[in-house]
Amino acid sequence: MTIASLSSSDLPFLTELRHDLHAHPELGFEEARTSDIVARLLSVAGVAVHHGLGKTGVVGTLQVGNGTRVIGLRADMDALAMPEKADRPYKSTIPGKMHACGHDGHTTMLVGAARQLAATRSFSGTVHFIFQPAEEGRGGARRMVEDGLFDIFPCDAVYGLHNMPGLSTDEMAVVEGPQLASSDSWRVVFRGTGTHGAKPHLGKDPITAAATFLSSVQTIVGRVIDPMQPAVVSACSLQAGNPLALNVIPDTVEIGGTARAYTAEVRDQLEQEIGRLARGTAVMYDIEIDYEFERRIPPVVNDPEATSRALVAARSVFGKKVLTRFPPSTAGDDFSFFAEKVPGCYVWLGNGPAVDGALHHNTGYDFNDDAIASGVAFWTTLVEQELQSEVPL
Secondary structure (H helix, E strand, C coil), X not given: CCHHHHHCCCHHHHHHHHHHHHHCCCCCCCCHHHHHHHHHHHHHHCCEEEEEECCCEEEXXXXXXXXXXXXXXXXXXXXXXXXXXXXXXXXXXXXXXXXXXXXXXXXXXXXXXXXXXXXXXXXXXXXXXXXXXXXXXXXXXXXXXXCCXXXXXXXXXXXXXEEECCCCCCCEECCCEEEECCEEEEEEEEECECEECCCHHHCECHHHHXXXXXXXXXXXXXXXXXXXXXXXXXXXXXXXXXXXXXXXXXXXXXXXXEEEECCHHHHHHHHHHHHHHHHHHHHHXXXXXXXXXXXXXXXXXXXXXXXXXXXXXXXXXXXXXXECCCCCECCCCCCXXXXXXXXXXXXXXXXXXXXXXXXXCCCCCCCCHHHHHHHHXXXXXXXXXXXXXXXXX
């Protein structure tokens, strides 16, 4: 399928659908309206529908011919808890919620591909259209897996697609290896003994300890992790004392942050080293600590064979505008829970220029409607090429 072939047929409908989803954003595990719309459109198109996996998830299944290969295509549906400040005709109607990452576009493109494939049926095999809830940090992919996604809908490979501002809408990046980092949270509570700010010798100051720790934790990436292995450790929350009591040294200081890595080994190192520095600081200042490292989302690492198949489809649609070298993102995506179970590939589709600098998770961001036809063409071509025979690439 070509990009142009959709423009004169289904594109107006899909654009209207995208605008409707954008105007009615729903947070993770609250996507009742969105999933109902998806389920209805799939059913009308002749796609078998399983509704409710992972609470609000939807899986559509289309089986054609006698091919035995099965693949899954994933789109995320949830919005973010943030206000939309840009003025547009289809602006969010829900205060404090907006589609600031393009999941309205992802959902629309996969619906479009399902409609197209159900109409043409020019493949032999089975495709599962996976509409996932709660990608934005609420654990939707893990929930679907725990609810039996790949037991009920076994797949030989699974594919994900995300928009990328900065690439044109007729460009795609398909790259083997790490694409997104692990996304983990850490928390340290320093427990000292509060006292009068003028008599610090009578207590055990957790604020001074916390300051030492915050300085030390930044040495992990620079002095412990292999410099050839990217990693991030950031402190993002600090709670201590009361600004109305500036003569009181508090009992506790709470610090929290994020840790990112592209490999399991570096992820382990980050957990160990943050804890080691926290415990060492506690010993230095003769105080107590509580340390917690929460493993939230593994890294997304593209499988070589799945990537090679996605690359063939991308080149069929975008020609020379396919990038095979593109820097991985330090953001996270729980597509990794799918790719841990079956071979996976996660591709980047251009979203055009970042208008007024509005990138993902920005109050002025918007998915580019010009990318709809590109995404539908890629998904459709991938299915038609991968499920045309049992002969491997």
